Amino acid sequence: MTKIKRRTFVGLAAASTTALSMPSIAFGALPRVVVIGGGAGGATAAKYIAKDSKGAIDVTLVEASKRYYTCFFSNLYLGDFRTYGSIGHNYYGLAVNHGVNMVHEWALSVNNAAKKVNLGSGESISYDKLVISPGIDLKFESVNGYSAEAQSKMPHAWKSGTQVQLLKNQVKGMKKGGTFVMVPPPNPYRCPPGPYERVSMIAHQFKKSNPTAKIVILDPKNKFSKQGLFMEGWQKHYPGMIEWINAETHGGIKKINAATMEFETDLDTFKADAASVVPAQRAGRIAMNAGVNKGDWCPIVPASMQAQADENIYVLGDASIAKSMPKSGFSANSQAKVAANHIRGSLTGSKVFTPRFANTCWSLVATNDGIKVGANYKATGEKIDKTSGFISKTGEDSNLRKATYEESIGWYSGITSDMFS
Amino acid sequence: MKSKLVLLSIVFSLIFTNSIFADQKQLVGADADYGEHLFGECVTCHNSTGLGKGIPKITGMKTNQFITKILAYKSKEKENAVMQMVAERLGEEEINSLALYLSKLK
Structure with a gap:
């Protein structure tokens, strides 16, 4: 069902004027992006590359789970503020709305020279650009x-x-x-x-x-x-x-x-x-296998999120060294949009905009007592530098704390919709 | 009677033309593609389907209403730490591009 939908989508897009102007499409081969990991970084990247390229890029998302439970808000489940079911999401929207090819398998290894990802099933997928967003492994x-x-x-x-x-x-x-x-x-x-x-x-x-x-x-x-x-x-x-x-x-x-x-x-x-x-913690194992790590984490080019070790690989989210950004779902989502724009530009010649990064983290202390911290960032030659920021203040009014908690609920709805639909 | 109708239609068309003109005049440097790209930053929090509780819907917002609100956050006249931070780094080109893109959404 999903596959048919994807083909329909690609077929329609290929018939459009924009898509026909791409030389690779004239020869019948779409540029291919493979994304490993369906969390805040990977799901967002897959969606934005597919959505914005309007069928001019073939996007495959490799994610072992068919249902993804977010880490963010799992604490609220511990506190009985959320049900377990409410933090679970599927990939139906990415497949149906944006034509992302979903492959529910483990990515076992990366062959950088051949530009291939080897899957648990024994099959492999070729890529022009690879996005690695595997999250963390525990030490x-x-x-x-x-x-x-x-x-x-x-x-x-x-x-x-x-x-x-x-x-x-x-x-x-x-x-x-x-x-x-x-x-x-x-x-x-x-x-x-x-x-x-x-x-x-x-x-x-x-x-x-x-x-x-x-x-x-x-x-x-x-x-x-x-x-x-x-x-x-x-x-x-x-x-x-x-x-x-x-x-x-x-x-x-x-x-x-x-x-x-x-x-x-x-x-x-x-x-x-x-x-x-x-x-x-350290970057997810597949990042180590792809050789894009330096020690426990992966150095990136701040302006694009490309791995310093391989320009055809982008590393997003927790696995990357994106300092001064914290390792958060919001950060990963923000980085994914920068990478998606850069990947689309390099594969289709579309405009690459100046990267903009942001993060906000909400936390719940007690019923209706929400706090938050956030910052804007910009890419410099060396790092993703903080340009401004804020943090909740001690002694704040209870109405403001309640509004902050409600804002976090709105954010959860927003980011999960942004990732999965 | 006929002349009154003609006059009325002229008045209406003038009002209509002026309001369009006023909107376009404000949108200096606006680029809908840039607006769409920037909008990616908004939808991390503002649910694009407008269903989110706690964070208001922004799709379908009128151009002037959007610009007024963003400027109020930028000047810190309007409270909200996240929105003040977002607005802080939006220049005229960014605000107008977003406004143009938003006006095209339902």
């Missing part, structure tokens, strides 16, 4: 004692999906008056305010059904995103429930034991009744 070994096996006892829940459901189940089932231990990741990582919004949402759950419970945050950092705002909110909504212990104070997490639920630090050994451990 389990970064926390001594944590492992892929331990993730069911202490869910990281940092890639959405069933891990988030598991974590919620463990939070709701924690013994009365018990202790929840949260281990946030070290910098840089996906969604800087995420661990602290997670703590807020878990505290919100405990306040309702387990008010004598405690939350201990064993942070490998000495400061964190929106710190003043979260601290103020925790004091206001969950007094005495949350204790944040920074690296300087606990001296580092020496070892964790998933069987006994113990966290050993210089300061003390903490015993948890439930826990979430988010280890250090």
Whole structure:
């Protein structure tokens, strides 16, 4: 069904005057773009390349999942502000509305010289330009004692999906008056305010059904995103429930034991009744396979998001080194539009506009208490430089906080519609 | 009677022509393609189908209404940290291009 629709779309577009003016189409071969990863970066890139080229570029999106659960707003599911179903999306709109060819398989490897992506099925797809937007992989070994096996006892829940459901189940089932231990990741990582919004949402759950419970945050950092705002909110909504212990104070997490639920630090050994451990991160494996990484992340050309190591590959979102932009869904969506415009320009000769980047991250502290941070960015020779920005203020009026929360709901609806329809 | 009708139609056509002229005069440097490209920045938050709660619909907004609002955010007369930041880096060409593109949307 999807395939037929795509062919219809391409067929119609090829008959249009614009498309016929393209030399490659005159010879019957459309330029091909393959996008790996159907999240905020990849889905947006696939959509905008297909939509804006009006059928002049053949776009294939390789994404293993048929249903995508967003990481953003998964904390709101933990706090009962969203249902699990409401953060799930499919790719029907991309296929039907924009003619994106959906391939629900794993991309196993990239042959840069032959410009081919090898799939789990054994087949391969050729590309003229490749977009890699694989998100993150977790470095389990970064926390001594944590492992892929331990993730069911202490869910990281940092890639959405069933891990988030598991974590919620463990939070709701924690013994009365018990202790929840949260281990946030070290910098840089996906969604800087995420661990602290997670703590807020878990505290919100405990306040309702387990008010004598405690939350201990064993942070490998000495400061964190929106710190003043979260601290103020925790004091206001969950007094005495949350204790944040920074690296300087606990001296580092020496070892964790998933069987006994113990966290050993210089300061003390903490015993948890439930826990979430988010280890250090790196770019998704396929980026490493394509050889576009330098260490854990992928350096890019700021003006286009092209990989520094391969001009035919673009790296978007969390996997890229897009400093000063944070690793967020909003950033990935913004970067995807810059890359899509550049790819279309290089394949069809369409106009390439000056890149514009932006980001805003909303977080929920408690019912109707939303906070936000945002910035504009521009590409310089070396980096994606912040040009201006804002952050919510402590002591803000409750009506403004409510409006900020409602704005975040509008944003979720907007960005997911932008990605998937 | 006939002359009154003629006069009325002249008056109407003058009003109509003037309003079109007024709109076009404001849209200096407007380019609908550039507007469409810039609009990509808007739809990260403003649901293009206009269904989003908490963030208003902007498709179908009248040209003058759009320009007035953006300028009010730019001058920080109108409150909203995100919109003030968005408007801050929109110059006349960008605002007019967006206005032109938006006016073409339903």
